[in-house]
Amino acid sequence: MSTLKITDLHVSVENKMILKGINLEVKTSEIHALMGPNGNGKSTLLSAIMGHPKYKIEKGSIYLDDINILDLSVDERSKAGLFLGMQYPTEVSGVTNADFLRAAMNAHSDKPISLFKFIKQLDSEVEKLKMKPDLAHRYLNEGFSGGEKKRNEMLHMNLLKPKFALLDEIDSGLDVDALQIVSDAINEMRSDKFGAIIVSHYERLFDLVKPTHVHILVDGKIVKSGGYELVKKIDNEGYDWIREELHIDLKEEVGNYDK
Amino acid sequence: MNKDIPVNDEYEYGFYDENVDVFKTEKGINENVIREISKQKKEPEWMLEFRLKAYHHFINTPMPTWGADLSDINFDDFTYYIKSTKEQTSDWQEVDTTIKDTFDKLGLLEAEKEHLGGISTQYESEVVYHNMLKEVVEKGVIFLDTDSALREHPELFKKFFNTVVSYTDNKFAALNGAVWSGGSFIYVPKGVKLDKPLQSYFRINSEEMGQFERTLIIVDEGADVHYVEGCTAPVHSKDSLHAAVVEIIVLDGGRCRYSTVQNWSNNILNLVTKRALVKAHGSMEWIDGNIGSNITMKYPACILAGEYAKGTTISIAVASKNMYLDAGSKMIHLANNTSSNIVSKSIARNGGKVNYRGLVSIGEKAFNSKAKVECDTLILDDISTSDTIPNNIVKNNKSYIEHEATVSKVSEEQLFYLESRGLTTEQATEMIIMGFIEPFTRELPMEYAVELNQLIKMEMEGAIG
Incomplete structure (x- = not known):
């Protein structure tokens, strides 16, 4: 059992404060859904936990059990058990997906994985995700369709077996079949050794991957937390009720910080 | 992104050996030195006359004023000929132990045993070791050091020598003509195709010694050969000069691939003229890697002289601290339906300067010809620089040239993703760089690709800022 604990986190981008005091505790075996209008800091939170250099921590702490995550470099956070599944995975020309994955798996282990063992694991996961077999041997994300990129992120997650996955709009651009496959991949990871924070706008993902906790993030703060019923409410009513219930002025679309 | 890429200024192959020379000319260059070289080599009279003509052309030609700054070169600082063993030998056991150690450090024999059809190693100015697999000899292929070829195949030699790169071509081709020594001579007879590459390993060992090898490759009609040249040189305090000439003749329907990975240490001046004449339906491919030296000026060229002749250059250049690499390619289209392709990948880091300089010329009578140039540059920090200097000329309206160029930095998003x-x-960073040069690496024989990857990894090792 592990715990990811975020306390009073303040994060700025280019001198603009985006997160204004986030408190969140996620345990393995839990799935936390993070919802809220665009441009309010959901992606910023996930990227800041992973250590993206663009995001500056102004205040607060992030602990993975007793490890102060903020003291670690990006790769050390990965090795400590964090995984960020990105909304827009980067393309890297000339580097095959398989070569990169093997390097990543070796980085996570004391001794290098044998080629035979690696290929066996890779092939099995590729099959589960119903990916085209050649995707493993193509250049990293280059020429992948939107859906293929998302499935590829799941492939990376399944092979790296993180303690906590941070999944940023992993369902966007997926058709019904692909959504089912991606959901299956997340559900298969679910155990008392795995927890996740999942950002999505859509009920359809959370129907397939039932969250244990749901949070609504508005203007850099978690303004409401609850269970699966919150997902239903947002799906039916949107976010307008928040304004009335909590007397918050909802900011609309100040831009997506991931782009 | 403003992360500096780490430097490793240690040159891995920078060991050097006890001096095993047996003969060297006085420092500097003059007629006596040239006569002495010719006498030592017991050359025919015509070669001495050629050397002297080239010498006079050399002293009467001014330094080039473009590209790297060469004004500091003092030609009297160099020794132009050193003979390091008395006899060539084809038995490895007989090679002087010191020389053998050097090659062992370079891991040469293993490579030879496993992959290569024949090998020619040049230590100082004379080729000391030469060996060929039996099957290559049986096919009638001639693979000799150039000095031996002059003795053993004088007519073939004289017919092609100086026909593609004339001594009047440029100052350093003239210098090479005057003092050349060693290099490889290859003749592949009509229709003979070699499955395995032939290779030569060059090595400069003496401080301030010039190395002026001369390579001549003749690929007869329908023949096919892949020649691999590798270069390393140890570190010395004074500059050394390397001015080679490579002449290649590809006759009708022949194919030649010439692969080089040069890793000269950072005090070498590398001024090389490489050119191929390609006849009808022939194909020439230059696979050219430059990851060392102080100054490099090198533009492998193809003269596409027959219909449907094809020229290809795929090159990388990696410039670090105190390095100026001015490299590229030339494609001269002289006949109908000729085609050429240049792919150039340049990396500048730690204050290095790397230029792409190229010429593609499609002549008035070269109808229906096409050329493609792609040059990409990756700059790894804010103190390194690069220029792209293409020169594209089409002189008829039935032909075209495509040109693409990009300059980029290693992006923060890519690094974050991989990290x-x-x-x-x-x-x-290393992975992104390897990916960037992958179009080059995949063209190399496996063991060279592995070696290149190792070299680049070593270059990139060290603390990061």
């Missing part, structure tokens, strides 16, 4: 999966900044 978020557990790679350190160094590993991630």
Whole structure:
């Protein structure tokens, strides 16, 4: 059992404060859904936990059990058990997906994985995700369709077996079949050794991957937390009720910080 | 992104040996030196006359004023000929132990045993070791050092020598003509195709010694050969000069691939003229890697002289601290339906300067010809620089040239992505660089690709800022 604990986190981008005091505790075996209008800091939170250099921590702490995550470099956070599944995975020309994955798996282990063992694991996961077999041997994300990129992120997650996955709009651009496959991949990871924070706008993902906790993030703060019923409410009513219930002025679309 | 890429200024192959020379000319260059070289080599009279003509052309030609600054070169600082063993030998056991150690450090014999059809190693100015697999000889292929070829095949030699790169071509081709020594001579008879590459390993050992090898390759009609040249040189305090000439003749329907990975240490001046004449339906491919030297000026060229002749250059250049690499390619289209392709990948880091300089010329009578140039540059920090200097000329309206160029930095997003999966900044940077040069690496024979990857990894090792 592990715990990811975020306390009073303040994060700025280019001198603009985006997160204004986030408190969140996620345990393995839990799935936390993070919802809220665009441009309010959901992606910023996930990227800041992973250590993206663009995001500056102004205040607060992030602990993975007793490890102060903020003291670690990006790769050390990965090795400590964090995984960020990105909304827009980067393309890297000339580097095959398989070569990169093997390097990543070796980085996570004391001794290098044998080629035979690696290929066996890779092939099995590729099959589960119903990916085209050649995707493993193509250049990293280059020429992948939107859906293929998302499935590829799941492939990376399944092979790296993180303690906590941070999944940023992993369902966007997926058709019904692909959504089912991606959901299956997340559900298969679910155990008392795995927890996740999942950002999505859509009920359809959370129907397939039932969250244990749901949070609504508005203007850099978690303004409401609850269970699966919150997902239903947002799906039916949107976010307008928040304004009335909590007397918050909802900011609309100040831009997506991931782009 | 403003992360500096780490430097490793240690040159891995920078060991050097006890001096095993048996003969060297006085320092500097003059007629006596040239006569002495010719006498030592017991050359025919015509070669001495050629050397002297070239010498006079050399002293009467001014330094080039473009590209790298060469004004500091003092030609009297160099020794132009050193003979390091008395006899060539084809038995490895007989090679002087010191020389053998050097080659062992370079891991040469293993490579030979496993992959290569024949090998020619040049230590100082004379080729000391030469061996060929039996099957290559049986096919009638001639693979000799150039000095031996002059003795053993004088007519073939004289017919092609100086026909593609004339001594009047440029100052350093003239210098090479005057003092050349060693290099490889290859003749592949009509229709003979070699499955395995032939290779030569060059090595400069003496301080301030010039190395002026001369390579001549003749690929007869329908023949096919892949020649691999590798270069390393140890570190010395004074500059050394390397001015080679490579002449290649590809006759009708022949194919030649010439692969080089040069890793000269950072005090070498590398001024090389490489050119191929390609006849009808022939194909010439230059696979050219430059990751060392102080100054390099090198533009492998193809003269596409027959219909449907094809020229290809795929090159990389990696410039670090105190390095100026001015490299590229030339494609001269003289006949109908000729085609050429240049792919150039340049990397500048730690204050290095790397230029792409190229010429593609499609002549008035070269109808229906096409050329493609792609040059990409990756700059790894804010103190390194690069220029792209293409020169594209089409003189008829039935032909075309495509040109693409990009200059980029290693992006923060790419680094973050790779690091978020557990790679350190160094590993991630290295992986992005390897990916960038992959179009080059995949063209190399396996063992060279492995060696190149190792060299680049070593270049990138060290603390990160």
